[in-house]
Amino acid sequence: MPVNLASIELRLLVIFDAVIAHGNVSGAAAHLGMSQPAVSNALNRLRQLLNDRLFIRTVDGMRPTPRAEDLAPPIRAALRQIEEALEATLFDAADANWTFNLAVSDQASVVLLPHLLEQISIAAPRIVLRIVSRPNEELPAVLDANEIDLAIGVIQTLPKRFKRMTLYDDGYVCMMRHDHPLAGRPITREEFLTCEHLAVKPGAGDMSRADRLLASEGIRRRTVTTVHQFLAVPGIIARSDLIVLIFEKMAPVFDRSRFYFSPVPIPNLQVTATAVWSDVHTDRPAHRWLRRQLTAAARRITDEAA
Template sequence: MNGIHTTDLNLIRVFDALMEERSVTRAGERLGLSQSAVSHALAKLRLLLSDELFVRGPDGMHPTPRAMELADPLRSALAQISTALSAPRFDPATSDMTFVVATSDYYIGALFPKVMARIRREAPRIRLWLRMFNDINLVEELDRGTLHLVVGAFGRIPGRFRRETLAPVEMVWIMRRDHPAAGSPLTLETLGHWPHVDILLSGRATPEAPGMQDQEGLERSFVTSNPTHLEALLREAGLTRQVGATVPLILAVPPLVAASDMVAMVPREVAETHRDSYGLAIFDSPYARPPTQIDMLSHNSHGAHPAVLWLRRILDEVGRA
């Protein structure tokens, strides 16, 4: 043929049907075209290729040597085009895809070992690239498709993102077991007297930042203890909050608390996992504090791919188990 830019690709379908059926009438029935439409297409093909392609005989249309030469390459090309234009497919058992997920160190340690165990059973060749979302521009990377999913605490989100709730996280207060205040119930007065460890999940924020900050239309939780709310409660009681240390990692808190008189708010799972190894005392919050809602974010476009749908389902099921 003269070239892809001057060729009607429907002519290839007619050619392939004629090779299979060896009949203008049957080729038309196969393609849903009239006999005259198939004859017209064949005339175009003959002109384009300067070859008769099919010669009529007593038992049907016989392909010329040139037609025989073109048959396999054109059938292969049609199959590839059909595959490219069909709905995307994903088979976890055979896929070697790499998924990129941004989250905090807490979820890397608490959620994703269970996710990996599930993936190992269902999709042994799948790989996960788990990125700390501290200083990632989540909006930009979700838009570009360089992030498949984000797991964290969020407020308002852009309309082009999809939010799915995972299991909420219960937060507790910890201090070292031999802390001077460990023998009594935890109160607001205790929290106003002893210094705190703040967990600041972004180097772009400041220790004085509010718990939620807007990042290009996405409200991210940067400080895990919601200090603005606590500071308001302490002020009402005539107390102030002291910050002894600010860290970027949730899992850095237990050893700091164990080595000092500081107190900190962490997920209950972190506190209970490290209770004995660091000698921690665990307390429920002395003020009303609902569990932290955790969301899984994906882009409405990229997140609809069967592969990402599969990973979203895995995270949802593992997170709620």
């Protein structure tokens, strides 16, 4: 039997979404400016309307039931669409109480995100950025579902319903421990091919992005270890004779007293970081403002490299 929408107040769905986000009643109540009993009463009403417990109390907080987990994404997407429909024609960032959901790659988290957060904290201190990590193959689904407003990273071509803008270019360098036998000078092509490598492969698939670029040059390196995050790289490289390809713009975050960086003796290992979003957001004032902030942050990165 279809649910009678007239019997469900929008406020109940807002409260449900807040409890999902915070994992407990107290956090949701504080976020919404409500009392905890009021939030609990609203949840009880929604439980009766949907005939499901929705949340189960555990020592770690409120655990959603399978039914609640199924409801959470479409309710979040629907609430987001309502927010955007009611959004003022002019977006006043300085006073806006707004949340943007962004999927940001490891590379962009290190290179771009510090600049973006710095300028937003000054220009729009009440705006919140929620950052998640998503492999490229999941981006179309989460963009279509409005789970994220925008994705940032080195992103392959997506269907035409998604828009894209270029942010900055980057390339690879070889990283090794400071007392590696090959440290202290640029490594040769032969040394690159005979060394044992650590590969960083954040997403699914058989090859990392660097290996796909190498393959386009007819090169296959000797990869003996693979990790999914750049966070794992320093500890492994510092205690082994492995070398790793990292993005050149990420290199400054690593301690140069512990690591040596050499140019890659292979041409054409260049990538471009982009921002992608669903076309439905293109003309929305808040989204246009966010894209301007991204452009400004990317310009700072380019200027610093000049």
